[in-house]
Structures are given as C-alpha cells and as structure tokens.
C-alpha cells in the first residue's frame with residue numbers, strides 16, 4: 001500500500017526551477033532513500049511533503065490525502081525531523097515527549113504508555129527523566145525520532161538525520177530506522193551519503209539538479225560497479241589521503257574502515273603502501289561493493305572523494321572506472 005506519492009511535483013523559487021517533475025511513491029514498511037549532492041533539491045522536496053512549502057505544480061498525497069487540499073488530515077499521518085529536531089533543552093526527555101504528544105492530540109491515558117514504548121524503542125529509557133541539555137547529539141537525535149513518532153504516524157520523514165553523528169551514532173540511528181519500518185511505518189529519508197542509503201534503505205531515488213536521475217531497489221543499485229577491498233586500519237583518514245596521493249580510488253566506509261576500488265590482486269601492493277607509511281592494518285578483504293563514480297567537474301575523470309568533500313558528486317548512475 002502506498003503511503004506517500006508525489007506526482008509531477010515541481011518547485012520554482014524566484015526564477016529558478018529547484019525541483020522538476022518529481023514522481024515517486026513510498027510503501028508501508030519501506031525505507032525509501034532520497035539521495036543527492038548538496039543543493040540537489042532534497043530539503044525543498046521534504047519541505048513540500050511536510051507542508052512547509054507549497055509545490056508550484058504537481059500533487060503530493062499522504063495516505064491518499066492531498067497535502068494542499070486536505071492539509072490537516074495529511075499532516076496527521078506524518079512524523080518528521082527536518083533539519084535539527086526541535087527540543088526544549090531545559091525540559092527532560094519525558095517532558096519534551098509529553099509536550100509533543102499533546103500537540104499531536106495523544107490522549108492522557110495512552111500518553112504514558114506511548115512515551116514508555118518510544119523511550120524503549122530509541123534506547124532512552126534510562127535517561128528519559130534527565131534534562132535534554134545533558135544529552136549527547138546522538139541522544140537528542142533519538143529523542144527527535146521519538147517525538148516524530150509520538151502521534152503514531154504512517155509516514156516518517158527524515159532530512160539527513162545522521163548529519164553530525166559519529167560512526168557509532170550513525171550506525172545506531174540506521175538500525176533504529178530499520179526497526180521503525182519493521183513496524184509498518186513508511187520511511188522517507190534523505191542523505192548525500194551513498195553508503196548511508198545503501199545500508200538503511202530498500203529503495204532509492206537519486207536526485208540531481210532537482211530531477212530524479214534514477215530510481216531502483218538498493219539490491220539493483222549494488223549490482224552495478226566493480227570490485228573493491230575493504231580495509232580496517234588504525235588511521236583511516238591518513239590512509240585515505242595517502243591512497244589518493246598515490247592514485248588509488250578510495251572512500252571512508254564506516255568506523256575505522258576504508259574501501260579501496262581495486263581488484264583483489266592488488267591487495268599486497270596496497271597493504272605495503274599503507275604499512276610503510278605508518279598505518280596499521282587490522283584486516284583487508286575483497287568486498288562486492290558496487291558504487292557510483294565521483295566525477296571531477298569538467299575533467300571527465302573520476303576519483304575518490306577528498307576529506308571533508310561531498311562524497312557524492314556524480315549522480316548519473318554510471319559505472320565506476322577501475323582503480
């Protein structure tokens with residue numbers, strides 16, 4: 001059953017077409033990834049879904065309700081974290097949830113139980129009566145998730161929810177998103193990180209310059225591409241810089257790991273380079289990762305990302321060139 005549908009949605013801001021003819025749908029229990037580089041139009045699309053912005057044309061429905069014509073009814077079915085979750089730092093987690101439960105029209109009787117369930121779901125049972133100002137960023141993000149879910153929505157919308165989290169926090173949050181979807185909620189989540197979407201989503205639409213360039217299941221997405229070697233190392237950032245200087249294509253792949261786009265036959269050469277430059281290797285294994293290329297604008301060449309750089313630059317769905 002389709003929970004969210006976008007039909008030919010466009011948005012013009014000033015004289016700029018920021019979103020063009022977007023059509024997609026998200027089903028019950030599905031995690032749908034909305035992947036694109038900075039400025040692609042993800043936030044604008046999300047703002048239209050949650051009624052913070054009006055489409056210039058096209059139609060958005062949530063559980064069959066048109067978000068323009070049946071706004072209140074449509075919004076009843078949505079929980080969202082857009083930009084940062086809004087919390088009151090001087091209130092406890094529980095007090096925050098009570099506040100949002102009231103706004104969502106949750107009755108007094110069910111409120112207590114609902115808050116208990118959500119605190120458990122997001123792993124905050126032990127800290128729910130502490131003030132939010134004492135929470136870590138990851139805990140605040142998880143409280144934000146509980147807030148978004150308090151009204152028992154059919155659709156959860158998350159705009160770059162793992163931004164700023166450390167690798168462990170990102171992993172934890174991804175697990176939570178999967179858990180939420182397994183209860184039958186449809187999840188629409190944006191990110192500019194391919195790895196994030198790959199690990200969290202069932203389906204993905206890739207957006208570039210306001211247009212969807214490809215839409216497919218994550219399984220299909222992963223069928224494309226070439227071989228890689230997954231390395232766990234003592235100093236992943238140093239290793240990445242070193243590899244790039246030496247003409248290898250590589251990217252960060254979670255905590256203490258990097259992925260090098262190269263065939264298995266080059267693993268000894270790769271390890272030698274790293275070890276001789278002071279990086280300890282904990283493990284190295286071939287990995288069937290499939291990826292997109294990162295293109296250097298105007299050069300037609302591709303390479304791995306530099307540190308701190310947007311990791312997804314080319315969004316045309318083309319196959320990576322071999323490392």
Ligand SMILES: Nc1ncnc2c1ncn2[C@@H]1O[C@H](COP(=O)(O)OP(=O)(O)OP(=O)(O)O)[C@@H](O)[C@H]1O
Nearest residue numbers: 013014018036037038039040041042043044045192
């Ligand atoms: N209110 C606005 N006025 C003018 N331009 C805007 C406005 N909102 C968005 N844009 C432009 O629309 C484009 C898409 O922005 P949007 O924030 O939707 O992208 P995004 O994919 O979410 O990127 P990011 O990850 O950087 O937030 C950008 O070029 C942005 O500058």
